[in-house]
Amino acid sequence: MKGNGTISTLYEHGTLASxxxxxxxxxxxxxxxxxxxxxxxxxxxxxxxxxxxxDGEVYQAVSDGTVNHVTDRQAKMPFASVHTPADxxxxxxxxxxxxxxxxxxxxxxxxxxxxxxxxxxGKFSHVKVRxxxxxxxxxxxxLEVAQGQPTFxxxxxxxxxxxxxxxEIFGSVTAAGWHLHFISDDRQYAGHLLGxxxxxxxxxxxxxxxxxxxxxxxxxxxxxxxxxxxxLRDSIAQSEGNQD
Amino acid sequence: MKGNGTISTLYEHGTLASxxxxxxxxxxxxxxxxxxxxxxxxxxxxxxxxxxxxDGEVYQAVSDGTVNHVTDRQAKMPFASVHTPADxxxxxxxxxxxxxxxxxxxxxxxxxxxxxxxxxxGKFSHVKVRxxxxxxxxxxxxLEVAQGQPTFxxxxxxxxxxxxxxxEIFGSVTAAGWHLHFISDDRQYAGHLLGxxxxxxxxxxxxxxxxxxxxxxxxxxxxxxxxxxxxLRDSIAQSEGNQD
Numbered sequence: 001m002k003g004n005g006t007i008s009t010l011y012e013h014g015t016l017a018s019x020x021x022x023x024x025x026x027x028x029x030x031x032x033x034x035x036x037x038x039x040x041x042x043x044x045x046x047x048x049x050x051x052x053x054x055d056g057e058v059y060q061a062v063s064d065g066t067v068n069h070v071t072d073r074q075a076k077m078p079f080a081s082v083h084t085p086a087d088x089x090x091x092x093x094x095x096x097x098x099x100x101x102x103x104x105x106x107x108x109x110x111x112x113x114x115x116x117x118x119x120x121x122g123k124f125s126h127v128k129v130r131x132x133x134x135x136x137x138x139x140x141x142x143l144e145v146a147q148g149q150p151t152f153x154x155x156x157x158x159x160x161x162x163x164x165x166x167x168e169i170f171g172s173v174t175a176a177g178w179h180l181h182f183i184s185d186d187r188q189y190a191g192h193l194l195g196x197x198x199x200x201x202x203x204x205x206x207x208x209x210x211x212x213x214x215x216x217x218x219x220x221x222x223x224x225x226x227x228x229x230x231x232l233r234d235s236i237a238q239s240e241g242n243q244d
Numbered sequence: 245m246k247g248n249g250t251i252s253t254l255y256e257h258g259t260l261a262s263x264x265x266x267x268x269x270x271x272x273x274x275x276x277x278x279x280x281x282x283x284x285x286x287x288x289x290x291x292x293x294x295x296x297x298x299d300g301e302v303y304q305a306v307s308d309g310t311v312n313h314v315t316d317r318q319a320k321m322p323f324a325s326v327h328t329p330a331d332x333x334x335x336x337x338x339x340x341x342x343x344x345x346x347x348x349x350x351x352x353x354x355x356x357x358x359x360x361x362x363x364x365x366g367k368f369s370h371v372k373v374r375x376x377x378x379x380x381x382x383x384x385x386x387l388e389v390a391q392g393q394p395t396f397x398x399x400x401x402x403x404x405x406x407x408x409x410x411x412e413i414f415g416s417v418t419a420a421g422w423h424l425h426f427i428s429d430d431r432q433y434a435g436h437l438l439g440x441x442x443x444x445x446x447x448x449x450x451x452x453x454x455x456x457x458x459x460x461x462x463x464x465x466x467x468x469x470x471x472x473x474x475x476l477r478d479s480i481a482q483s484e485g486n487q488d
Contacts, residue, residue, distance in 0.1 A: 112467075113459070169416040170416070209460075211455075212454060215359075215454070224354070225357055
């Protein structure tokens, strides 16, 4: 937020708690989602893959490792986060990996209690992603899916990391800490980022003063969903965390 | 949310997690808060009392048991929730107390996974409120304040309950379940509602599809605040819960 009181908003539809309860049916169309931002991440109906949204273009990594360019704006998503890039702080980072992001980077930028968007571009020496496989009803919990999902690695790949940082107190709602997706420049390789190393990346950081949390209140599965509070935070961290 | 996709928003400034960490300085002016709604609850700078906002009029119960009508729109608050009444479901309830609200009412209206506003008016046979006493720096934690705060009871009092229901997964951010304040019709008695009984009340319920969570990202105490996740949920519940 600049001193003039500009509002900077991260829009989130759905919660990981609801996915954890097995509510994986899509509850917002891409058309409606994209009204709230041009850039973001998410998943499609039935937990079908990992979504990367860059400049209004939507890419879906599916569990055979391929990437679709999605143009159907009526496709639905059970969970997604988007924002409109603004007030960006430019970044030039060297020797980047999750250890550096989780440690020094969070401290230097005082992120621990705020929501922020991160975009990093460049040549990666190593990338590891996972891609959630599409589920059928009756849906399992997100945790069960996360335990058996395919992973894909690449060395020496040019691409972009896009995603969000969330404060720990929101770790029952969304992924606390970093939740990042990756897509290669050639749009042939993408997924939920589990690990990476890069000698030098450029990009930007945006700190939000507002989380606009939208809930699918007309969806009966959402309204009736049973959340296991005792295990929720750990299950989300286990399903959505990074491995480094 | 109506079928036409109307967005219904609960606006919240600050978090109870931050109050729990002892960040009690005001971070939003009443002027800015009231841009987001005409009705709500909160507290003033230094945890100074319990605030009730009805139709744009702001009342502050202070810890000697008196009630101020606040007209200074530059007064600041560290935590507040407001909304604009709309799409109201009218209520006529009999034999009302926290047991009924927490049990049957939540089930009948399928509130457990949503944010909602409740307004109930009528003759109360018994009311018990607490009023947070103003704190000075260095601020204690909200929990310490809650443990020594004055309570006030009234029998046979006409008044209004106003406040919110929040899903359990947001219980590290705000008060999970009901967070209700009370004010008498004569504006002489008010506070954070700990218990009540009423033979018959009328009012309305509003279910939100959006939580607009605003954070004081320019405030250094907020940015640096240390949250004790191990005790946070229980401390918030202990500080902000009802007694019935």
